[in-house]
Amino acid sequence: MKKIRKAVALLMGIVALALVSCASVEKTPSYTYTEQEVQLNAGMYYVPGILVKPKLKAGQKIPVVVMLHGTASQKNEVGNLYQRLAVSLAKRGYASLRIDFAGTGDSLADYKLYNLTTAKHDTKTALNYLVRQEIFDLDRMGLVGFSQGGLIAQLVAAEDERIKAMVTWSSVVGDGVTVFESFFDKYYAEAKDNGFAVVEFPWREEPLNFGLQWFNEIKNNTSFTDMKNYQGKLLAVAGTEDTLVPPVSSTRLVNSIGPARASLMLVKDADHMFNVLADSNENTLAEDQTIPESVLQSTTDWFAKTL
Structure with missing residues (x-):
C-alpha cells in the first residue's frame, strides 16, 4: 500500500x-526583439537613434520603418508613441529605426542647424545606414512621420525611390507657410534680426532656437507639389478635433495621391496627439489610452498589409 x-x-x-x-x-x-542605440554620422554631427529588430531566422530579410518625430519632440515621441509603435511592429516581424533630428533628444547639435534640408539629410543618413545592413529587405522600406515629421517624410518620399510605404500622423501638408502662419507672425521678425528666434514650449525646460534658414525653407517649401513624384502607398491618420493641424490637411494629401494608393483614417474625438496625454503642458499620460492604442494598431496593421 x-x-x-x-x-x-x-x-x-x-x-x-x-x-x-x-x-x-x-x-x-x-515574439522577441532587441533594442540597440546607434550614432549615425551625418557629417557636421551625429544622429542618435534606436534600432529595434524582431527575432530573426537564419538568412531572413526583414522590412524596416524609419520614424520621424515632430516639432520640439524627440525620437520616442510624445507619450512614448514611437517606442510603443516600435514594439508593435516588432511583434509583426518589422524592424524600425527612430531618430533624433539635430538639436533634439540626445542630439548634441545646435537646434539652429535644424531645417528642412538637414532633416531630410538626417532621414537619408538613417536610410543609408539601414541599406548597409544585410538583414533588411531593401524593397520593403517605409516611413512614419508625426506632425512636422510628416512634412519631412513627404519631402524624403517624393525624391527617394526606396520608400515603398508611408504613414503620416497629424501631418503638416501644403506648399509654403500653411499651418505655420501664426508661428511666422510671432517669430519671423526676430529670426531676421538675430539669425534665429528663441521659442519656448510649455512641455520643455529649455527653449529652442529656430534658425532663420528654417523659416526661409518653410516659405519656399514645395512638398505638396512634389508629392506627385511619390509612387508608394500612403496612410494619413488625423484626429477630428486637431486644432493645430486640421484634419483637412490629411484629406488634401490623400486626395492628391488618389484612392488606389492612399487611405485616410480620421480618428473621432482625437486631438493633434491622439489624446495620449492628460495634460499637454505636463507630459502626463492620459488614463484612457484607447485612442492612441487604436492608432498604433491601425498603423501596424496597415504596414503588415502594404509593406
Missing part, C-alpha cells in the same frame, strides 16, 4: 510539474 501511495504521489508531482511547464510556455511571448 505504501508503494502504491508513493507511486501516486510521484505521478501527481509529475502532472503538477507538467502543468506548471505548460503554463510557463503559454505566458512566454511568441
Whole structure:
C-alpha cells in the first residue's frame, strides 16, 4: 500500500510539474526583439537613434520603418508613441529605426542647424545606414512621420525611390507657410534680426532656437507639389478635433495621391496627439489610452498589409 501511495504521489508531482511547464510556455511571448542605440554620422554631427529588430531566422530579410518625430519632440515621441509603435511592429516581424533630428533628444547639435534640408539629410543618413545592413529587405522600406515629421517624410518620399510605404500622423501638408502662419507672425521678425528666434514650449525646460534658414525653407517649401513624384502607398491618420493641424490637411494629401494608393483614417474625438496625454503642458499620460492604442494598431496593421 505504501508503494502504491508513493507511486501516486510521484505521478501527481509529475502532472503538477507538467502543468506548471505548460503554463510557463503559454505566458512566454511568441515574439522577441532587441533594442540597440546607434550614432549615425551625418557629417557636421551625429544622429542618435534606436534600432529595434524582431527575432530573426537564419538568412531572413526583414522590412524596416524609419520614424520621424515632430516639432520640439524627440525620437520616442510624445507619450512614448514611437517606442510603443516600435514594439508593435516588432511583434509583426518589422524592424524600425527612430531618430533624433539635430538639436533634439540626445542630439548634441545646435537646434539652429535644424531645417528642412538637414532633416531630410538626417532621414537619408538613417536610410543609408539601414541599406548597409544585410538583414533588411531593401524593397520593403517605409516611413512614419508625426506632425512636422510628416512634412519631412513627404519631402524624403517624393525624391527617394526606396520608400515603398508611408504613414503620416497629424501631418503638416501644403506648399509654403500653411499651418505655420501664426508661428511666422510671432517669430519671423526676430529670426531676421538675430539669425534665429528663441521659442519656448510649455512641455520643455529649455527653449529652442529656430534658425532663420528654417523659416526661409518653410516659405519656399514645395512638398505638396512634389508629392506627385511619390509612387508608394500612403496612410494619413488625423484626429477630428486637431486644432493645430486640421484634419483637412490629411484629406488634401490623400486626395492628391488618389484612392488606389492612399487611405485616410480620421480618428473621432482625437486631438493633434491622439489624446495620449492628460495634460499637454505636463507630459502626463492620459488614463484612457484607447485612442492612441487604436492608432498604433491601425498603423501596424496597415504596414503588415502594404509593406
